[in-house]
Amino acid sequence: MTYLEPDLETAPADRIESEQTKRLLEVVQLAHERSAFYREAWDSAGLRPDDVTSTADFRRLVPFMDKDAVRAFRDRTGDGFGGLLCVGPADLTTVTSSSGTTGDPTFFSEVWPGLACAPLPAGYLRALWMMGARPGDRVLCNAAIFRGWIEDAFRALGLVPLLVDTWMGNWGEVLRVVEQHRPVYAQLMSPNLVELEHLAARHDLRKLFDSFKAVSFAGEPLGARMRARLSTEWGLDVFVYTSAGDTGLAWECSEHDGYHLWWDEVLLEVVDPATGQRVAEGEVGEMVVTALDNDVAPLIRYRTGDLVRHSTATCPCGRTSPRVWVLGRGGDETVVAGRAVLPQEVWTAVERVDETQTGLFQIIRPTREVERLRLRVGYDASREVDLDGLAGRLAASVADVVRLPVELVDIALETEEALLRRGSAAKVPRVAKS
Numbered sequence: 061m062t063y064l065e066p067d068l069e070t071a072p073a074d075r076i077e078s079e080q081t082k083r084l085l086e087v088v089q090l091a092h093e094r095s096a097f098y099r100e101a102w103d104s105a106g107l108r109p110d111d112v113t114s115t116a117d118f119r120r121l122v123p124f125m126d127k128d129a130v131r132a133f134r135d136r137t138g139d140g141f142g143g144l145l146c147v148g149p150a151d152l153t154t155v156t157s158s159s160g161t162t163g164d165p166t167f168f169s170e171v172w173p174g175l176a177c178a179p180l181p182a183g184y185l186r187a188l189w190m191m192g193a194r195p196g197d198r199v200l201c202n203a204a205i206f207r208g209w210i211e212d213a214f215r216a217l218g219l220v221p222l223l224v225d226t227w228m229g230n231w232g233e234v235l236r237v238v239e240q241h242r243p244v245y246a247q248l249m250s251p252n253l254v255e256l257e258h259l260a261a262r263h264d265l266r267k268l269f270d271s272f273k274a275v276s277f278a279g280e281p282l283g284a285r286m287r288a289r290l291s292t293e294w295g296l297d298v299f300v301y302t303s304a305g306d307t308g309l310a311w312e313c314s315e316h317d318g319y320h321l322w323w324d325e326v327l328l329e330v331v332d333p334a335t336g337q338r339v340a341e342g343e344v345g346e347m348v349v350t351a352l353d354n355d356v357a358p359l360i361r362y363r364t365g366d367l368v369r370h371s372t373a374t375c376p377c378g379r380t381s382p383r384v385w386v387l388g389r390g391g392d393e394t395v396v397a398g399r400a401v402l403p404q405e406v407w408t409a410v411e412r413v414d415e416t417q418t419g420l421f422q423i424i425r426p427t428r429e430v431e432r433l434r435l436r437v438g439y440d441a442s443r444e445v446d447l448d449g450l451a452g453r454l455a456a457s458v459a460d461v462v463r464l465p466v467e468l469v470d471i472a473l474e475t476e477e478a479l480l481r482r483g484s485a486a487k488v489p490r491v492a493k494s
Contacts, residue, residue, distance in 0.1 A: 094147070275297070304349060333367075
């Protein structure tokens with residue numbers, strides 16, 4: 061069985077609608093009563109919580125909010141929690157942080173009841189079970205650099221965490237642990253893939269990884285070429301996950317076709333970025349989320365800036381939670397000589413070239429609209445590289461994918477290590493001003 065909680069994961073549509081509506085009404089009342097941010101914003105909009113009696117009322121009456129509004133409230137009032145907190149600061153268990161690659165880091169206030177694991181790691185449990193992890197299995201425990209410690213979630217599922225530093229620069233040691241203790245799962249991010257790519261020249265990674273049931277990948281999308289390398293050459297079943305708009309996590313299932321947002325954790329809306337009106341399933345819109353499981357500092361009608369397609373149809377895996385396909389961040393779109401370019405298009409072009417197959421790059425733009433597409437690309441310095449020739453091949457590949465004249469594409473090359481140093485602990489910002 062692939063379901064940890066089959067009654068929830070395969071719940072029928074009428075149950076989903078009923079339970080989501082019940083939680084929405086509770087969250088609206090709670091937020092207005094206890095959150096300074098929502099009380100101010102909703103009072104200004106003339107919203108009374110008692111006016112919200114249905115999901116339709118919620119969508120019609122409750123105003124959108126976004127990260128900038130929370131930051132503005134924080135800067136104006138000096139409230140470090142941005143006015144979102146619905147409990148006393150002394151009641152908090154932890155405050156964790158995002159990576160901050162899209163601006164100021166986002167801080168997440170958490171209360172852990174009793175001995176339960178933290179809310180974010182708890183979101184791993186269904187996915188870990190789906191990936192085949194079972195009580196008694198050994199798993200690599202990733203570092204708690206910014207979003208908190210996941211060891212408790214592993215233990216809650218009966219897994220045995222191997223406490224080894226899996227961060228960048230340590231995978232030579234990690235591979236020795238893998239060889240000795242035969243774990244079934246690990247989490248990877250882009251810096252790990254760069255390092256493993258280099259280690260593959262000295263180690264039989266397929267043999268070392270043959271104990272693995274799955275690995276997860278997060279932080280940013282995974283390029284098609286690297287995904288194929290992980291699966292076909294290293295023998296790994298890769299499950300990508302992403303942020304459910306800062307309300308939790310959204311995971312691939314065994315179909316590897318879109319990300320599930322658990323219906324009991326988040327209400328999903330997809331709207332036209334300009335009008336705020338709902339878009340039809342399958343059309344591109346901005347993802348808007350409302351946390352249904354967070355009474356500490358809930359995000360309510362939170363505009364994520366992520367451009368997605370979505371579906372509420374039952375997935376072939378049997379799960380009934382909605383799925384999204386992430387196309388990119390609206391703010392990351394660069395208009396080059398009138399042509400819109402998204403980072404994912406550039407990624408496809410960069411990873412086509414052998415010396416840059418790990419897909420490390422940045423779009424350099426001082427403004428959203430530019431006349432030339434300037435890219436900073438990381439190359440594998442362990443190879444013998446003709447830099448001029450590589451720049452020319454990259455420019456041609458990028459021009460082909462994004463449908464621009466090659467003369468409008470400028471390439472600046474750096475070693476992968478140098479480019480990684482421009483990023484955060486987890487990833488490189490794909491768009492930079494300089």
